Amino acid sequence: MLNLFSQARHAARRVAVGAAALALAGTAIPASAQETIKVGVLHSLSGTMAISETTLKDTVLFMVQEQNAAGGVLGKKLEAVVVDPASNWPLFAEKARELIAKEKVAVVFGCWTSVSRKSVLPVFKELNSILFYPVQYEGEESERNVFYTGAAPNQQAIPAVDYLMANEGVKRWVLAGTDYVYPRTTNKILEAYLKSKGVPAEDIMINYTPFGHSDWQTIVADIKKFGSAGKKTAVVSTINGDANVPFYKELGNQGIKATDIPVVAFSVGEEELAGIDTKPLVGHLAAWNYFQSVDTPENKDFIAKWRAYTKNDKRVTNDPMEATVIGFNMWVKAVEKAGTTDPDAVIPALIGVAVPNLSGGFSAMMPNHHITKPVLIGEIKDDGQFDIVEQTPGLIVAEEWSPYLEGSKDLIADWRSPMNCGNFNVKTGKCGGAGK
Amino acid sequence: MTFSARLRRLAGGLLLTLFAFCAGPGTEQAMAQGSSAPDISAPLAQLANDNYGDTEAALGALALSGSPAAAGVVAALADGKLVFSTSPRQVYIRGDAGLIDPLTMQPVADAPAVKPVRVNNRIRRAIDAANGALSLVSPDPAKRMEAANAVGRSRDEAALPALDVALAKEADPKVKSAMTLARASIVIGKEGISPAERIAAVDLVAAEGNQEALAILRSVPASAAPEVKQAAAAAIDAIERNLAMWSMAQNVWYGLSLGSVLLLAAIGLAITFGVMGVINMAHGEMVMLGAYTTFVVQELIRTYNPALFDLSLIIAIPLAFVFTGLIGIIIERTVIRFLYGRALETLLATWGISLILQQAIRTLFGPTNREVGAPSWMSGSFEIGQLSITYGRLWIIVFAILVFVALLATLRLTRIGLEMRAVTQNRRMAASMGIRTNWVDAATFGLGSGIAGMAGVALSQIDNVSPNLGQSYIIDSFLVVVFGGVGNLWGTLVGAMSLGVANKLLEPYAGAVLGKIALLVIVILFIQKRPRGLFALKGRSIEA
Numbered sequence: 001m002l003n004l005f006s007q008a009r010h011a012a013r014r015v016a017v018g019a020a021a022l023a024l025a026g027t028a029i030p031a032s033a034q035e036t037i038k039v040g041v042l043h044s045l046s047g048t049m050a051i052s053e054t055t056l057k058d059t060v061l062f063m064v065q066e067q068n069a070a071g072g073v074l075g076k077k078l079e080a081v082v083v084d085p086a087s088n089w090p091l092f093a094e095k096a097r098e099l100i101a102k103e104k105v106a107v108v109f110g111c112w113t114s115v116s117r118k119s120v121l122p123v124f125k126e127l128n129s130i131l132f133y134p135v136q137y138e139g140e141e142s143e144r145n146v147f148y149t150g151a152a153p154n155q156q157a158i159p160a161v162d163y164l165m166a167n168e169g170v171k172r173w174v175l176a177g178t179d180y181v182y183p184r185t186t187n188k189i190l191e192a193y194l195k196s197k198g199v200p201a202e203d204i205m206i207n208y209t210p211f212g213h214s215d216w217q218t219i220v221a222d223i224k225k226f227g228s229a230g231k232k233t234a235v236v237s238t239i240n241g242d243a244n245v246p247f248y249k250e251l252g253n254q255g256i257k258a259t260d261i262p263v264v265a266f267s268v269g270e271e272e273l274a275g276i277d278t279k280p281l282v283g284h285l286a287a288w289n290y291f292q293s294v295d296t297p298e299n300k301d302f303i304a305k306w307r308a309y310t311k312n313d314k315r316v317t318n319d320p321m322e323a324t325v326i327g328f329n330m331w332v333k334a335v336e337k338a339g340t341t342d343p344d345a346v347i348p349a350l351i352g353v354a355v356p357n358l359s360g361g362f363s364a365m366m367p368n369h370h371i372t373k374p375v376l377i378g379e380i381k382d383d384g385q386f387d388i389v390e391q392t393p394g395l396i397v398a399e400e401w402s403p404y405l406e407g408s409k410d411l412i413a414d415w416r417s418p419m420n421c422g423n424f425n426v427k428t429g430k431c432g433g434a435g436k
Numbered sequence: 437m438t439f440s441a442r443l444r445r446l447a448g449g450l451l452l453t454l455f456a457f458c459a460g461p462g463t464e465q466a467m468a469q470g471s472s473a474p475d476i477s478a479p480l481a482q483l484a485n486d487n488y489g490d491t492e493a494a495l496g497a498l499a500l501s502g503s504p505a506a507a508g509v510v511a512a513l514a515d516g517k518l519v520f521s522t523s524p525r526q527v528y529i530r531g532d533a534g535l536i537d538p539l540t541m542q543p544v545a546d547a548p549a550v551k552p553v554r555v556n557n558r559i560r561r562a563i564d565a566a567n568g569a570l571s572l573v574s575p576d577p578a579k580r581m582e583a584a585n586a587v588g589r590s591r592d593e594a595a596l597p598a599l600d601v602a603l604a605k606e607a608d609p610k611v612k613s614a615m616t617l618a619r620a621s622i623v624i625g626k627e628g629i630s631p632a633e634r635i636a637a638v639d640l641v642a643a644e645g646n647q648e649a650l651a652i653l654r655s656v657p658a659s660a661a662p663e664v665k666q667a668a669a670a671a672i673d674a675i676e677r678n679l680a681m682w683s684m685a686q687n688v689w690y691g692l693s694l695g696s697v698l699l700l701a702a703i704g705l706a707i708t709f710g711v712m713g714v715i716n717m718a719h720g721e722m723v724m725l726g727a728y729t730t731f732v733v734q735e736l737i738r739t740y741n742p743a744l745f746d747l748s749l750i751i752a753i754p755l756a757f758v759f760t761g762l763i764g765i766i767i768e769r770t771v772i773r774f775l776y777g778r779a780l781e782t783l784l785a786t787w788g789i790s791l792i793l794q795q796a797i798r799t800l801f802g803p804t805n806r807e808v809g810a811p812s813w814m815s816g817s818f819e820i821g822q823l824s825i826t827y828g829r830l831w832i833i834v835f836a837i838l839v840f841v842a843l844l845a846t847l848r849l850t851r852i853g854l855e856m857r858a859v860t861q862n863r864r865m866a867a868s869m870g871i872r873t874n875w876v877d878a879a880t881f882g883l884g885s886g887i888a889g890m891a892g893v894a895l896s897q898i899d900n901v902s903p904n905l906g907q908s909y910i911i912d913s914f915l916v917v918v919f920g921g922v923g924n925l926w927g928t929l930v931g932a933m934s935l936g937v938a939n940k941l942l943e944p945y946a947g948a949v950l951g952k953i954a955l956l957v958i959v960i961l962f963i964q965k966r967p968r969g970l971f972a973l974k975g976r977s978i979e980a
Contacts, residue, residue: 050803230654253826
């Protein structure tokens, strides 16, 4: 019976997705075929991930419109091609193939979850195209065809832990996450990092919950108990999207305030907070590379334009949006540098490209296909925005292969010739050395 | 218990200023004549630096300054109303009319450009401690009580002199015992305390017997006398044993709470699937529609009559029932009635309906979560012994049971209930008795859907209100109905509660992920043994 259910679900979903894709194909901006450069957008517009990814689709469309208003690229107008992979990982690969092979897009902006990125990797390698991936992730990857504009663990998780140690005097740690690759890898890195800082094993509690976990009573009570051992305790949360709301609600219900046990989250931003009453959460933290409350002229200008574009004067901005904007601008700059949209020319041209980010500096694409970023720590305010309590003085270079993990500490990535390798082992001197 | 003379000497300087602060305007004037009022311009200047370290230091100085202006400044900082200008470097309080000078409490004539003094968790803790020290001598006993608890929680040794002063003149026995406890919590971890005093403090704290007491008892310094450490260890041991028992009770409570959520989610399905035999994959979406009804009701109330907010859920319950019930009737009339007896087609059709409803809501309300607020009577918690019970969860259990009883009564005692049962048991016989079976089918499906909508109102309080809300409950709902026994409402009740409690008893040992897997395996094995579930319904409806 169960098997029957899942088959039926699958079949029904495919039908629905097909219909959705058909409907969406019509949304591409019409323009004569010869004068345009096509830009692919591969974000889920239905299913569980629509909650996060829909905004990024809008962001790319917004950037395309802005760029066209500024004269396009290489004298041609840009044309966005939007597809809906419907939060279905295998469908991501099919849709990626459709974008590259059939629509002949020059570049794709897309994916949110790591599993969707892993699913499209072979397609981008085989068809030699470019993917810009805008979300913070667990690292341990560097591919020739992918450019990572979100944070690697050392650009988000480690500075957040450092902040808690220095400013809140935290001695005991709860690493709470959803049970999948990003929290597991990040927590492995954090555990090794904390131990290297002299935190004993009994002061680290690791907890995993299923996707969409909604009953947090036991776990919050456990955290409360763990936090009453006489040492300052903090929670480092890699809990994914939807499960956060009930988690924070339960913290509020059980009376855990940020002054008692602060929670620092890596997946909670302005968009996620829009669905909760934030008054009980004031003081809990998040670490990102961008907050809407960043006080720079660039950011104010961006928010104003974004709200005008979406015709919604309450629309929030968030970190993955900024990463999408940076990626888009980098691609435009690299195409103009290369004078063509041919991936073989654009990929090397991208390395070294620097564009302004929204927090007042420049982010540069490094040879490991990751970008330099500032790290900001924010405390939740009662209006759902973040009060920035700490900003790293300079930009942090991504460590795509974590030095805190056994399997990756000898690896480096450098896509310039002569190395041209995403996992070069400095010990053996060979490319493709012991990866994971 | 004796106060050590040394402590009194230490506190000597502070005593005077604190008495001046607390003794009322008369003494204050007298003091002002003798020596000028305590000068707090230095900490105020420090606050204007807007640097966390300086702010924290300034708060400490303010708390002990004894200045009558200090409490106002600390309160303004806590409310985000303390602002500063960079030139001249000065702090002001933002009043309703304009900026106010914190020392004179007079409006500032030409206000400079100001920014609020920033507050983070560290500062919030310092504010709590400062507030505690400042309001220990407040004329209001409730405030003194709160202050005593705040000081106890902060365990700030600097507050000890102020606490001793307040303790000496406290008359209210309740506040006095809170202060004694606060003092004990500070004394336990302090260096240079006599063993006898420390043991007395250990006994006091140990009598509390809760999680916080454990944390305090563990702070006995390593340098303490062996008999103190022994007393503390014994107390910790006793509390831990006691807490272990309570935690069992707590887990059962969590289980009942989870069970009530499962019951709410499943009870509508117990009608559409259990009684009618329709494999209704759109059941979760009915729950989701109920949650969105709550959201719309709250939005309307916020716009037109915010005073009614506390009643928003009560208003939403009948509306959600009617709205989702109507949607259910429409679905039954337009789709399901053509598919009776064809389980696979029903399954596919209702799955399609669920996707359509999800995407419709996504288009209408956007893909992101919507905020549904909790009315004041559903927030907070209370404690029975060491059992902490949150009002929200308690009300959901009450609501689930009410819904269950109401549904049972409808099926047993009303005419429509009788007709529903008649049609389920023998459609042709019922038809020949003059019952309009078509109409009863629609009403039954509508009833099941409406109840799912009511469940949505309750679930909007604990889960995301997003288009995906229903998906997370559909599998659990089927699990409960099948486990409890298809077609039996009591089975659904017992099934939901036993699955909830089993899940919560497994979770502390196996973790959330393994616990859930283990539960599924247990249910699968159980269904192998008893394919009809806990309470098998005997009769022809199952055979049909």
